[in-house]
Amino acid sequence: MNxxxxxxxxxxxxxxxxxxxxxxxxVNIACGFHAGDxxxxxxxVAAAMDAGVAIGAHPGFRDLHGFGxxxxxxxxxxxxxxxxxxxxALAAFARAxxxxxxxxxxxxxxxxxxxxxxxxxxxxxxxxxxxGEELVLVGLASSLAMRRAAEAEGLxxxxxxxxxxxYEADGSLRSRxxxxxxxxxxxxxxxxxxxxxxxxxxxxxxxxxxxxxxxTLCVHGDNPDGLAIARAVRLALEAEGITVSAFSR
Amino acid sequence: MNxxxxxxxxxxxxxxxxxxxxxxxxVNIACGFHAGDxxxxxxxVAAAMDAGVAIGAHPGFRDLHGFGxxxxxxxxxxxxxxxxxxxxALAAFARAxxxxxxxxxxxxxxxxxxxxxxxxxxxxxxxxxxxGEELVLVGLASSLAMRRAAEAEGLxxxxxxxxxxxYEADGSLRSRxxxxxxxxxxxxxxxxxxxxxxxxxxxxxxxxxxxxxxxTLCVHGDNPDGLAIARAVRLALEAEGITVSAFSR
Amino acid sequence: MNxxxxxxxxxxxxxxxxxxxxxxxxVNIACGFHAGDxxxxxxxVAAAMDAGVAIGAHPGFRDLHGFGxxxxxxxxxxxxxxxxxxxxALAAFARAxxxxxxxxxxxxxxxxxxxxxxxxxxxxxxxxxxxGEELVLVGLASSLAMRRAAEAEGLxxxxxxxxxxxYEADGSLRSRxxxxxxxxxxxxxxxxxxxxxxxxxxxxxxxxxxxxxxxTLCVHGDNPDGLAIARAVRLALEAEGITVSAFSR
Amino acid sequence: MNxxxxxxxxxxxxxxxxxxxxxxxxVNIACGFHAGDxxxxxxxVAAAMDAGVAIGAHPGFRDLHGFGxxxxxxxxxxxxxxxxxxxxALAAFARAxxxxxxxxxxxxxxxxxxxxxxxxxxxxxxxxxxxGEELVLVGLASSLAMRRAAEAEGLxxxxxxxxxxxYEADGSLRSRxxxxxxxxxxxxxxxxxxxxxxxxxxxxxxxxxxxxxxxTLCVHGDNPDGLAIARAVRLALEAEGITVSAFSR
Numbered sequence: 001m002n003x004x005x006x007x008x009x010x011x012x013x014x015x016x017x018x019x020x021x022x023x024x025x026x027v028n029i030a031c032g033f034h035a036g037d038x039x040x041x042x043x044x045v046a047a048a049m050d051a052g053v054a055i056g057a058h059p060g061f062r063d064l065h066g067f068g069x070x071x072x073x074x075x076x077x078x079x080x081x082x083x084x085x086x087x088x089a090l091a092a093f094a095r096a097x098x099x100x101x102x103x104x105x106x107x108x109x110x111x112x113x114x115x116x117x118x119x120x121x122x123x124x125x126x127x128x129x130x131x132g133e134e135l136v137l138v139g140l141a142s143s144l145a146m147r148r149a150a151e152a153e154g155l156x157x158x159x160x161x162x163x164x165x166x167y168e169a170d171g172s173l174r175s176r177x178x179x180x181x182x183x184x185x186x187x188x189x190x191x192x193x194x195x196x197x198x199x200x201x202x203x204x205x206x207x208x209x210x211x212x213x214x215x216t217l218c219v220h221g222d223n224p225d226g227l228a229i230a231r232a233v234r235l236a237l238e239a240e241g242i243t244v245s246a247f248s249r
Numbered sequence: 250m251n252x253x254x255x256x257x258x259x260x261x262x263x264x265x266x267x268x269x270x271x272x273x274x275x276v277n278i279a280c281g282f283h284a285g286d287x288x289x290x291x292x293x294v295a296a297a298m299d300a301g302v303a304i305g306a307h308p309g310f311r312d313l314h315g316f317g318x319x320x321x322x323x324x325x326x327x328x329x330x331x332x333x334x335x336x337x338a339l340a341a342f343a344r345a346x347x348x349x350x351x352x353x354x355x356x357x358x359x360x361x362x363x364x365x366x367x368x369x370x371x372x373x374x375x376x377x378x379x380x381g382e383e384l385v386l387v388g389l390a391s392s393l394a395m396r397r398a399a400e401a402e403g404l405x406x407x408x409x410x411x412x413x414x415x416y417e418a419d420g421s422l423r424s425r426x427x428x429x430x431x432x433x434x435x436x437x438x439x440x441x442x443x444x445x446x447x448x449x450x451x452x453x454x455x456x457x458x459x460x461x462x463x464x465t466l467c468v469h470g471d472n473p474d475g476l477a478i479a480r481a482v483r484l485a486l487e488a489e490g491i492t493v494s495a496f497s498r
Numbered sequence: 499m500n501x502x503x504x505x506x507x508x509x510x511x512x513x514x515x516x517x518x519x520x521x522x523x524x525v526n527i528a529c530g531f532h533a534g535d536x537x538x539x540x541x542x543v544a545a546a547m548d549a550g551v552a553i554g555a556h557p558g559f560r561d562l563h564g565f566g567x568x569x570x571x572x573x574x575x576x577x578x579x580x581x582x583x584x585x586x587a588l589a590a591f592a593r594a595x596x597x598x599x600x601x602x603x604x605x606x607x608x609x610x611x612x613x614x615x616x617x618x619x620x621x622x623x624x625x626x627x628x629x630g631e632e633l634v635l636v637g638l639a640s641s642l643a644m645r646r647a648a649e650a651e652g653l654x655x656x657x658x659x660x661x662x663x664x665y666e667a668d669g670s671l672r673s674r675x676x677x678x679x680x681x682x683x684x685x686x687x688x689x690x691x692x693x694x695x696x697x698x699x700x701x702x703x704x705x706x707x708x709x710x711x712x713x714t715l716c717v718h719g720d721n722p723d724g725l726a727i728a729r730a731v732r733l734a735l736e737a738e739g740i741t742v743s744a745f746s747r
Numbered sequence: 748m749n750x751x752x753x754x755x756x757x758x759x760x761x762x763x764x765x766x767x768x769x770x771x772x773x774v775n776i777a778c779g780f781h782a783g784d785x786x787x788x789x790x791x792v793a794a795a796m797d798a799g800v801a802i803g804a805h806p807g808f809r810d811l812h813g814f815g816x817x818x819x820x821x822x823x824x825x826x827x828x829x830x831x832x833x834x835x836a837l838a839a840f841a842r843a844x845x846x847x848x849x850x851x852x853x854x855x856x857x858x859x860x861x862x863x864x865x866x867x868x869x870x871x872x873x874x875x876x877x878x879g880e881e882l883v884l885v886g887l888a889s890s891l892a893m894r895r896a897a898e899a900e901g902l903x904x905x906x907x908x909x910x911x912x913x914y915e916a917d918g919s920l921r922s923r924x925x926x927x928x929x930x931x932x933x934x935x936x937x938x939x940x941x942x943x944x945x946x947x948x949x950x951x952x953x954x955x956x957x958x959x960x961x962x963t964l965c966v967h968g969d970n971p972d973g974l975a976i977a978r979a980v981r982l983a984l985e986a987e988g989i990t991v992s993a994f995s996r
Contacts, residue, residue, distance in 0.1 A: 012510030038330035092337020261759030586839020
């Protein structure tokens with residue numbers, strides 16, 4: 001179970017990350033391009049270490065005003081450099097606290113575009129490999145582009161599914177601009193989580209059943225119902241006897 | 250001999266760094282806060298390695314519009330985090346190219362404020378120590394604050410003098426806002442460099458002679474006459490039999 | 499009574515401005531440099547017009563990460579241009595909604611530095627005059643620099659006092675970095691407001707009584723107790739028979 | 748004849764705009780989002796007035812690092828607000844110098860996306876209309892989306908053609924990422940300008956002849972050969988007896 005954390009900026013904070021650190025096993029820390037700032041990163045790494053969760057980088061496009069959710073045309077070489085920059089910055093905080101990064105999960109539009117675009121996925125994977133060959137690359141479970149890019153760079157790939165997001169029939173995430181994209185009912189999210197973890201299957205938005213083999217489950221901290229969802233998901237998984245563990249190097 | 254490089258931004262470039270890499274022995278690479286961007290950092294690290302010079306980080310205040318030259322009130326904890334962030338980002342590029350950083354030299358207003366302010370100097374030195382205990386901290390030769398902060402954090406300190414900047418009688422740099430702050434004549438700069446390196450002395454702006462023990466000499470790439478000055482300084486030092494070498498870890 | 503509003507950024511919002519629009523008579527809208535973004539400005543102007551309050555610009559230093567609270571060395575010509583830019587941008591939204599700006603109140607460090615520095619105050623007043631000669635310049639009541647700068651540029655000056663901030667004996671605001679700088683008890687703030695409005699006097703932090711002639715009273719929207727304070731202040735003023743009115747051109 | 752000017756940022760300047768002001772009849776001034784800053788805007792407006800050219804706004808996406816050339820997914824309401832913000836800011840400088848804006852020409856990716864996307868074009872035209880009904884909206888000559896959006900908002904539309912850019916067979920501009928996108932030979936550009944202005948026709952990149960009715964011709968200041976091209980274009984037009992005039996309100 002992973003959760004995105006540290007997504008405030010300066011005086012602007014977004015809820016309280018700490019309760020999530022007690023529920024998730026791995027966290028993805030914003031690196032300053034779509035959210036987060038150096039001081040938040042420093043404190044969030046310290047809090048994650050106290051909580052004993054695996055620490056990963058959550059790099060995004062340079063887009064504070066759009067929270068990294070604006071898709072954009074990219075120069076792959078530029079994206080590669082921007083991701084390496086962000087992961088390197090967070091890695092310095094992890095090392096300074098006596099820890100190491102275990103994984104990298106792209107954020108928002110970078111996540112979604114790389115899931116579709118093999119060239120962008122490769123640039124992303126190259127940046128992660130350059131930051132550390134032992135890092136796990138986390139990406140959309142249904143994305144062949146991401147899986148192949150990780151393989152081509154010799155990285156382990158963690159297929160990610162979402163407990164609290166609706167799926168389209170092709171295994172892609174329903175866009176946040178569409179109604180019903182985000183699940184707000186903890187029980188619904190928990191059921192989706194169990195189906196994903198136990199059966200490798202999920203119901204799509206229109207009702208068809210899709211096969212989705214996932215290594216990690218995301219819950220969202222920026223969802224108003226996020227904490228209740230995270231708790232319900234964790235309890236439901238444990239009730240099914242499913243072991244939840246952290247990423248490791 | 251060190252020089253600041255990589256100080257462009259996106260489409261905005263500032264001259265050509267390459268010739269300086271053949272003259273200086275160490276370079277300080279901008280880290281994206283006052284100038285520089287990830288792609289420029291990536292390319293500049295590669296070019297520095299090709300040239301065989303020592304690679305250092307050149308972190309600054311978050312101030313692209315003011316090129317990091319605006320002095321500002323600071324929260325030391327925030328500056329510490331911002332410096333660690335920048336040094337960590339550049340270190341990732343160095344490692345990705347198979348190299349390591351040797352030193353950190355603060356930029357502009359951060360350099361000048363830390364030279365005067367022991368609390369800020371300590372925050373800066375703490376960030377550098379957290380980024381790597383073997384890193385050399387470069388600071389104004391006359392600054393007790395910087396020297397003591399480096400010592401307190403167990404870092405080696407490299408006292409820096411300037412071949413192409415005028416000095417005040419107290420050993421501080423004459424402000425860029427004052428006339429005569431920047432020397433533009435290569436021969437004058439070369440003479441100042443030799444006096445500094447050979448005698449540990451320099452003439453101040455009003456003419457008094459000051460003692461200044463320096464470990465490294467800076468020449469400026471953003472000075473229109475920078476390249477001619479850098480060449481003249483290097484030749485003059487060699488003509489005096491002074492060995493110019495790079496920072497090492 | 500005036501209140502600072504529209505101080506969110508992209509996904510980051512800060513409470514709810516709407517209740518304040520029903521209590522204050524004039525609002526100061528952030529212009530994108532320390533907080534605010536074009537869409538927030540557009541919506542906040544519309545909401546202010548619906549509420550029938552006077553609309554003013556709240557320009558700040560270019561400092562999103564520090565919320566415009568970092569004091570910095572400034573080039574007066576640059577500050578003048580930056581203030582004119584921000585006021586012009588907000589004025590366009592006001593005109594587009596069929597309204598006009600009535601006043602300009604600088605934010606944070608710009609407010610405090612200009613209160614002390616006649617050169618900066620003059621640059622600020624010049625920007626306001628260039629944006630519109632009929633605009634009221636709002637500044638710290640005890641600041642001679644601001645009052646004289648407004649006069650020199652032919653602008654009306656509105657001396658501002660604070661219901662919810664502690665004062666030093668010289669009439670300056672107690673720094674937010676010092677304990678007790680912000681009053682959180684609505685009754686205390688309301689008493690301070692009445693003393694200011696009725697008697698032109700206020701008790702300083704150490705207890706001395708200071709004379710402070712004020713034209714407008716500020717309450718803060720970013721104070722967690724802000725709404726209760728604003729209500730208490732308004733009620734207390736009305737209970738004293740003091741008429742609260744908006745700025746006008 | 749129009750030219751984009753004021754596209755530096757802080758210490759980073761881009762050549763010298765002044766010679767272009769003596770050749771073009773209308774200028775489009777960057778507004779701080781893709782390039783430009785308030786001080787540059789202030790000085791550029793003053794220089795444009797001295798030169799007697801028509802002053803227009805050149806708003807772009809918020810993208811300094813990509814110079815506004817990154818296409819991105821947009822929220823039309825956000826783009827509308829961002830354009831109104833930028834135009835309003837520049838209008839304040841124009842009024843402060845005793846002048847008024849005559850036109851608005853979007854920059855880079857905003858220009859190209861709006862040329863293809865009727866919804867974005869309408870958001871852009873709405874922003875311009877809200878900034879001033881008498882403003883001319885400048886857009887790609889072949890874009891029906893832009894022409895119709897201008898009409899729907901009651902704005903005059905100026906169809907723009909390019910002397911120094913290659914065209915695709917559909918009348919769109921050849922992408923800057925493709926070879927041959929930018930013409931560097933002054934004589935070639937001058938011939939293209941004359942064909943456009945006199946005959947309303949231009950040869951496409953593959954050689955087909957396309958019909959293109961244009962009201963204004965753009966030359967580029969950021970093209971290394973820009974000045975020679977601008978001079979050649981102006982001389983060639985005058986040699987053909989074609990009158991070159993400025994936008995007017």
